[in-house]
Amino acid sequence: AQSVAQPEDQVNVAEGNPLTVKCTYSVSGNPYLFWYVQYPNRGLQFLLKYITGDNLVKGSYGFEAEFNKSQTSFHLKKPSALVSDSALYFCAVRDLYYNFNKFYFGSGTKLNVKP
Amino acid sequence: GAVVSQHPSRVICKSGTSVKIECRSLDFQATTMFWYRQFPKQSLMLMATSNEGSKATYEQGVEKDKFLINHASLTLSTLTVTSAHPEDSSFYICSARDLGQGLRGYTFGSGTRLTVV
Numbered sequence: 001a002q003s004v005a006q007p008e009d010q011v012n013v014a015e016g017n018p019l020t021v022k023c024t025y026s027v028s029g030n031p032y033l034f035w036y037v038q039y040p041n042r043g044l045q046f047l048l049k050y051i052t053g054d055n056l057v058k059g060s061y062g063f064e065a066e067f068n069k070s071q072t073s074f075h076l077k078k079p080s081a082l083v084s085d086s087a088l089y090f091c092a093v094r095d096l097y098y099n100f101n102k103f104y105f106g107s108g109t110k111l112n113v114k115p
Numbered sequence: 116g117a118v119v120s121q122h123p124s125r126v127i128c129k130s131g132t133s134v135k136i137e138c139r140s141l142d143f144q145a146t147t148m149f150w151y152r153q154f155p156k157q158s159l160m161l162m163a164t165s166n167e168g169s170k171a172t173y174e175q176g177v178e179k180d181k182f183l184i185n186h187a188s189l190t191l192s193t194l195t196v197t198s199a200h201p202e203d204s205s206f207y208i209c210s211a212r213d214l215g216q217g218l219r220g221y222t223f224g225s226g227t228r229l230t231v232v
Contacts, residue, residue, distance in 0.1 A: 036223075041125075041206075041225075041226065043119070043208050043224045044159075044208065046222075101149065101212065101221075102161055102164075103221070105160075107158045
């Protein structure tokens with residue numbers, strides 16, 4: 001079965017500092033991994049995805065994520081956080097075997113960037 | 116880019132009444148749309164897959180008769196919460212797949228906050 005774990009409910013970081021939001025996954029076969037961001041009372045916005053290729057994936061708004069197969073991780077990173085990055089972040093994996101369209105989302109991590 | 120419009124954004128209804136939520140793909144055709152439910156401080160859970168012109172496919176544990184899904188056109192899917200009760204209060208999000216965008220082509224609506232009083 002596919003699953004995603006986000007071990008941190010909340011991450012606090014000062015503006016200008018680097019940030020990391022953690023994600024680990026469990027899949028059957030090759031993982032298709034995604035990061036989405038959700039602002040209050042809004043839908044999810046796509047940030048980036050990993051399908052194959054380079055382990056470091058660059059996405060929207062200066063975010064990037066590093067795929068680590070040995071650690072089954074896909075942590076989201078940004079070199080310098082902005083207050084406007086404060087939001088809820090979801091890691092997700094696609095189910096390619098039973099339902100190609102189905103996403104399995106992590107529980108979400110609330111990112112707080114303080115001025 | 117692909118845009119999915121979801122209405123209403125907020126709705127308050129009395130217990131026992133029905134509420135309809137609309138999900139529209141504005142600039143692409145979506146043969147498949149998806150309905151998610153999000154509980155406070157929890158993740159999104161897929162409720163059902165809405166297929167244009169055919170019956171929806173519900174996830175295990177989701178009541179088909181309570182959450183009616185209609186996908187009558189390539190740009191519109193509706194979710195009707197029938198005989199709503201306070202425990203149905205939640206944030207509902209739809210998603211539509213834009214085949215033209217490949218694997219990133221899952222666009223989410225802005226969500227509907229349903230409160231049943």
